[in-house]
Amino acid sequence: MHKPAIPQDEFTRLQVLRSLKLLDTSPEERFDRITRLAKRMFGVSISLVSLVDADRQWFKSKQGLDADETSRDISFCGHAILTDDIFVIPDATKDDRFADNPLVTDAPSIRFYAGCPLRVANGSKLGTLCIIDQKPREFTDEDKSLLRDLAEMVEREIAAIQLATLDELTMISNRRGFIALAQHALNISRRKDYPASLVFLDLDQFKQINDQYGHAEGDKVLIVFAEAIKNTFRDSDIYARLGGDEFVVLLTDTSVELVGDILNRLDTVIKDYNSTAQRGYYINYSSGLAIYDSNKHKSIDDLLDEADKRMYVHKQKSAALK
Numbered sequence: 001m002h003k004p005a006i007p008q009d010e011f012t013r014l015q016v017l018r019s020l021k022l023l024d025t026s027p028e029e030r031f032d033r034i035t036r037l038a039k040r041m042f043g044v045s046i047s048l049v050s051l052v053d054a055d056r057q058w059f060k061s062k063q064g065l066d067a068d069e070t071s072r073d074i075s076f077c078g079h080a081i082l083t084d085d086i087f088v089i090p091d092a093t094k095d096d097r098f099a100d101n102p103l104v105t106d107a108p109s110i111r112f113y114a115g116c117p118l119r120v121a122n123g124s125k126l127g128t129l130c131i132i133d134q135k136p137r138e139f140t141d142e143d144k145s146l147l148r149d150l151a152e153m154v155e156r157e158i159a160a161i162q163l164a165t166l167d168e169l170t171m172i173s174n175r176r177g178f179i180a181l182a183q184h185a186l187n188i189s190r191r192k193d194y195p196a197s198l199v200f201l202d203l204d205q206f207k208q209i210n211d212q213y214g215h216a217e218g219d220k221v222l223i224v225f226a227e228a229i230k231n232t233f234r235d236s237d238i239y240a241r242l243g244g245d246e247f248v249v250l251l252t253d254t255s256v257e258l259v260g261d262i263l264n265r266l267d268t269v270i271k272d273y274n275s276t277a278q279r280g281y282y283i284n285y286s287s288g289l290a291i292y293d294s295n296k297h298k299s300i301d302d303l304l305d306e307a308d309k310r311m312y313v314h315k316q317k318s319a320a321l322k
Helices: 010-019 029-042 141-163 175-192 206-213 215-232 256-277 300-320
Strands: 046-052 056-063 069-071 087-089 112-119 125-133 196-204 238-243 246-252 284-291
Touching: 010 125, 010 175, 029 046, 029 056, 029 125, 029 141, 112 141, 125 141, 175 196, 175 238, 175 246, 175 300, 196 215, 196 256, 196 300, 206 215, 215 238, 215 246, 215 256, 246 256, 246 300, 256 284, 284 300
Parallel strands: none
Antiparallel strands: 046 056, 046 125, 056 069, 087 112, 112 125, 196 246, 196 284, 238 246
8 A cells, every 4th residue: 555645745735735724624515416426427326525634534515425535655645735637446456555544444434535726826736626436337537527627616615715715915924825825834833742832923003103194104114024924924824904003923833932033023024125116115013922831821812912012012122212
């Protein structure tokens, strides 16, 4: 049996998957109607919307199968998300990768499998729409086209959910998306005893920019600041616009010294922008840093609250100096 390899974008892929808050949720008609349609159209015994998590595949929608999930190591869908095309196994008993797979040798006795990867806007493949049968069969080009059409219906439903976790202006996570990702990252930090830090960032005099230069210019400030955050912090950091002029970043497995270095770089990026943009105003901000303590911070909300309070103290001190 061959275990599926790990995609190159695995970290980002899992971030997107978990931000959607689909894992371990109840069945939804918008997905179930597609798996019902696939099962009927292809005349197979099983049809699934499978989401590939770090160490499991979990079924958001299932027809003809009782199990809610299986190990990723034995999953067919783990292989399918490594491909750009539909992944087809006409007869698993004759394929060296799957012949001794427990999903083949035992229930549900897979023989035929076809899975179409489910992509999101950044190109990550979160799982598949797949069909399974207990007898071998061929899969024609017309069959592939039909399965791809059905998979696109699933992708559109996922895209609608993803929009609810993104800030439409800056295209980084919103509060909902951040809480989902950050709580999961914090749980991992607690379990593995990794350090974690949260930075709360709040723009100064943002209302004055809106009032004096207009809301379009205020929107530009928010976009510029979000881009500065994306370009300064690491790919593994989780950042978001919480709302209004408030931004936040969670850094895990990172020393306090490195957090300080990154914040210094952000300060340099913003100062450089201010000196070259010549917009008639300066972008200024206040920040608050909270260091994760598992005894004190029981949830991401506790960490946010402490960082917010520290940011407010910083803002007051800055205002007093002006």
